[in-house]
Amino acid sequence: MNFASRITRLPHPFEPDRGAETRALFPGVEQGVGDLLAGTGGCSPYLKGLCEKEQAWLAPALDDAEAEIEALFDTLRATAPDQLASALRRGKRRVALLAGLADLGGVWSLEEVTGTLTRFADLATHLAIRACVGHELRRGKIPGKTEEDAETGAGMVALAMGKMGAHELNYSSDVDLICLFDESQFERDDYHEARAALIRATRKMAAMLNDQTGEGYVFRTDLRLRPDASVTPVCMTMEAAERYYESLGRTWERAAYIKARACAGDIAAGERFLHTLRPFVWRRHLDFAAIQDAHDMRLRIREHKGLGGPITLPGHNMKLGRGGIREIEFFTQTQQIIAGGRDPDLRVRGTVEGLAVLADKAWIPDDLAQLLTDHYRCHREVEHRLQMVADAQTQTLPTSQEGFDRIAAMMGTERAALEADLMARLTEVHESTEGFFAPDPETEPGAPETEFDSGVTSRWRSYAALRSPRAVEIFTRIRPEILRRLAETARPDDALNAFDGFLSGLPAGVQLFSLFEANPQLIDLLVDIAGTSPALAKYLSRNSSVFDAVIGGDFFADWPGTEALTEELAEVLAREGDYERKLDAARRWAKEWHFRIGVHHLRGLIDARRAGAQYADLASANLAALWPEVVAQFSLKHGDPPGRGAVVLGMGSLGAGRLTSASDLDLIVIYDAEGVEQSQGRRPLAARTYYARLTQALVTAMTAPMAEGRLYEVDMRLRPSGTQGPVATSWQSFENYQRNEAWVWEHLALTRARAVAGTAALGADVEALRRDLLGQRPRAEVLREVAKMRARIAAAKSPDGPLDAKIGPGRMQDIELLAQAGALIDGCAVRSTSEGLAAAARAGVISAASAGYLTEAYALQGALQMASRLLSERALDPETLAGGGAGFVLRECGAETLSDLGGMLADFRDQADQAISAALPGLEEVS
Secondary structure, eight states, X not given: XXXXXXXXXXXXXXXXXXXXXXXXXXXXXXXXXXXXXXXXXXXXXXXXXXXXXXXXXXXXXXXXXXXXXXXXXXXXHTSOHHHHHHHHHHHHHHHHHHHHXXXXXXXXOHHHHHHHHHHHHHHHHHHHHHHHHHHHHHTTOSTTOOGGGGGGGGGEEEEEEHHHHTTOOOTTOOEEEEEXXXXXXXXXXXXXXXXXXXXXXXXXXXXXXXXXXXXXXXXXEEOTTSTTTTTSOSEEXXXXXXXXXXXXXXXXXXXXXXXXXXXXEOHHHHHHHHHHXXXXXXXXXXXXXXXXXXXXXXXXXXXXXXXXXXOOSTTOBTTTSTTSXXXXXXXXXXXXXXXXXXXXXXXXXXXXXXXXXXHHTTSSOHHHHHHHHHHHHHHHHHHHHHXXXXXXXXXXXXXXXXXXXXXXXXXXXXXXXXXXXXXXXXXXXXXXXXXXXXXXXXXXXXXXXXXXXXXXXXXXXXXXXXXXXXXHHHHHHHHHHHHHHHHTSSSHHHHHHHHHHXXXXXXXXXXXXXXXXXXXXXXXXXXXXXXXXXXXXXHHHHOGGGXXXXXXXXXXXXXXXXXXXXXXXXXXXXXXXXXXXXXXXXXXXXXXXXXXXXXXXXXXXXXXXXXXXXXXXXXXXXXXXHHHHHHHHXXXXXXXXXXXXXXXXXXXXXXXXXXXXXXXXXXXXXXXXXXXXXXOSSSOOBHHHHHHHHHHHHHHHHHOOBTTBOSOOEEXXXXXXXXXXXXXXXXXXXXXXXXXXXOHHHHHHHTTOEEEEXXXXXXXXXXXXXXHHTTOSOHHHHHHHHHHHHXXXXXXXXXXXXXXXXXXXXSHHHHHHHHHHHHHHXXXXXXXXXXXXXXXXXXXXXXXXXXXXXXXXXXXXXXXXXXXXXXXXXXXXXXXXXXXXXXXXXXXXXXXXXXXXXXXXXXXXXXXXXXXXXXXXXXXXXX
């Protein structure tokens, strides 16, 4: 006995005098839920009583519902095409009845109800496509395809949109479909005939589902969400659709594709199309401009439907009215659009699922997500009860007390309680979401602006960032707040000029201004940067997308370290299928982390030492994560690396773990072919050529100017034999050269060498060689060569002013040379300058007191250098350094005034110069 029969034929365990009522209420599966409940005045209270009193009987009965539905699906799949239209209509009523009883009985959750209705819609759409395409195939109207291709729609797919795409269909939902076909499956000469046949099949499919017959209809079917629906055919090519979205797609269409799902026909082709559309739907950067688009759309809907004004329950639209379902959906989808390009975890279809992941990722508070989820479930339940009354496509609350009584009874409550609950929920949804779409401006309209030089502010309208009316509209709203905050800086005019430089360099403004409007704290950050570091402000104008990182939630968290950074970048790269996109993704990722270090340093969250270490960590992570991608791409053509592979050594400041914000990377690549003469690939290369070109590929990956700029400049001159030697050196040659031919300066450079990417085992061998070589050079030889190098540097370069921390006697490079000499002579494997100075003291090159003093001198000038590189692309001039920039330098160096700093530097340099000169032989001894 099937599920429906158990309900209609079993009078027990009801009271004997109600058996007739039971049979009257459930006349059979051929009657839909709407017909069942309409016209039976006592039905709703009775079902309420049934749920409360007979749950023990109802639940086991409904356990058969899933099996009943699956059996129905199997029957429909086997139905002949000429019988399908009628069978689908009967099937719809049966599925609606079973789902309705499970819903009213509290046996199924909201997701189970909507999921069952959606699964039937998927099947009905697929079977209709199969039948209608099959008809065209039997007529021979789709060239290159056979009747077996009907199962996959002969290259045609239906994309489920809206509630159907998200598995959220209700009892009276339309099904929104976009029908496309894969034109690449047809020969050029066959294309037009196939296109015409698939258009016919699409029209017939829609009619099979949509047309009202004596048995009703299956689903109201809407094909108007396709691109430019007024002029395009009901089934269009994927290529044409892709071109439309790339050039003309609007924000509402992006939002619609959040829920898009290939549901029928050629599913694989549909999924490929959706994959190609990801860049359209999910922008690379945070897209706060979508908030205004969504808000405008909400206002248009309200105006069109006449749904403005305060919330009143009689006749209120639970979907489109204030505080309704659409408010929650818009809020969720807009949040997803904003950040989904950066975080793939946000790319979910369901509303409840979307709220959960937004909370999990800290884009919205947990309590807000739970609140909206609860209200969404309640709203959908009310919607379902409204549609059960007469199988009507309605979300409008009753206008009579009798109508409210019926809905309340179907929900197991009383009218007064239902009305109070609905009013509270609608109000709370509206208040929780309205501020997101239409935040109250911080500055009242008409409030006076802070006065600044009109010569600066008047030219803003001529800048590229303000060339569009929409950019002007948004900027007009945030301009008073920007000027107010600029006026609060220590030197307002300097800050204004720096902001002016930032604004003039922006290529576009809508996205960034929307970001500022939605996140006013970013204005503070920008003003802080503009008032302190014009160089960083200029960098921001070219890379404004780095502001996205500040909104991500962990911008001010602890530094993760090289390993975690490498893993994160590897995950970012893995999400990109195309090699060039990987390189651009690496650049975007690196810029955001680079910006974070600069902001942390500028705001005093980290000191110069930690900033230098973090810049080095970032560069190391870039190399470690990109190297496997470069190798994989190169291997596609030339085969896997011969032998053990290669290792990338970081030299100089990278090897020592201390970079500035503007440092180049000194690299050496060493490979071990292990006797393998050439690679095995489509275009094999000799091992030496292979690794030389692989190294060049790495350099290109790092330095090539792409859409997102460069990663780093790379210097390979520290390799054996310098520019005269090959760009990649074999392990055997490197070992022989270092043991037998290397100059002293090359062993000095080796004191800071560090493996940063490539084969770990080979890196360990290189490190073992490095440690073995240290301490092998005679002391006198090392000091003599360092003295020569020092003299050559002094002759070739002079300090660029008193605030040049690097070049000159007693300055950073001078101290670094002595530290490297100390490490080489002492034979210790340390890399940092402070450790090298300690080694020099142990070896007796300098005294312990001198080592301490030189370490202090190096730290002071290192802090100055880190600050200088962040503030300006050129050496700082004490005559022009002022305002926030001067304050930053003084804070970092521990000085009260620039004059005090100049005196400190002079003292340290003089004594450092004397200590180094005393440790090295005189010029007459080395000439």
